[in-house]
Amino acid sequence: MPTPPPSDRSGRGRPRNPQTHEAILGAARDLLRSQGYARFSIERVAADAGVSKASIYRRWPTKGALLLDLYMAGLPSDAIAADAPSLRDELHRYLLATIRRVNDEGWREILRSLVAEAQYDEGTARLMQDKVIRPRREAGLRLLHSAQRRKEIAADGDLELILDMLFGPLWYRLLFDHAPIDEDFASRLLELVLHALKSPRRAKG
Template identity: 40%
Template sequence: MHEDGSDRRPQRGRPRSEKADRAILDAAAALLAERGVADMSIEEVAARSGVAKTTIYRRWSSKGSLALDAFVDRFLRLQPLPDTGSLRSDLLRALRAWRRAVLEPETARSLTGLIAAAQDDPDLAAAWRQRVVEPIRGQWRTMFERAVERGEIPGDADVEVAIDVLFGPAYHRLLNGHLPITEGFVRAVVDYVVAGLGARE
């Protein structure tokens, strides 16, 4: 305690550098898109970003956590929450935005690589659900809740199943590649869900 009554304790460690963080995330995002999470390395991120490997490990505990951070910000920004006043229109806009995001070759490679890596990494899987799955599902819940408030769908509609029905076919086509994710496919999936809920326009 100092004479003026203040408690001026010295701060430990150096403050994080936003410039260094940006360089690390940009390098990781580029490597993730080029090679996927399995074939990227912290050493390569350090070399490309010009930031020491020890600095990267102080910020991120694993390659998977770094890859997730590099991916998640842009992926979520590509999918803003629509509010058109109609459930069908909201769902169409949202699923189209997801489609545009995942059809970018770099985004698709990063997305599928992270999903694959999460199968063998429980920490990454938990982070994926928290950082990607839940925020997106939260936006979709909001669209259904608005539809309930407008009287478009019944209040007891099973929103969680509806979201699964929307995303299940989409991820099935993305991960298996057996059929394209076309505009017609998007409209068909949305119309099946809207009809199944008995939505009233």
């Protein structure tokens, strides 16, 4: 006889059942891996987890919020260590860590699904800005400012654009899958970004 799904009958103010929470996350992760974003829904997650839709909505008010939690699971709070002593070493570490994650098919599908949901849902887009994009860009800027103070890079670089150069190719290859995301890609991207950081800006006129 199969084991019944964990109960979520918690009274008001009492903590929710952590087993139910994990069952929902596991069902959502498995559904994305097997069916992809196109067939992902709260209804199907609830059915696979053996819980009610209300049980999911008590924890995640939208599908985007659930996708964001799947994305954030196991992810460090700061992808870039802003206080790292070496710009090159830290960027290289970040790129390699990112490559390891995006080459996990399950995690890659979660990220693609989150991006897709953010295109149609403003709440998900705001969550991505607040929880994913802004914290990582802020950490990246702090790292670049520290490198400027150490005179590792030029003092007049366009740091916001440099961050776009660093993050942009990763997202482009992830979303369109036109070229590999591997260590060779990371090394070439790093050299390109460091060259841009050290090259003096041309004088106007």
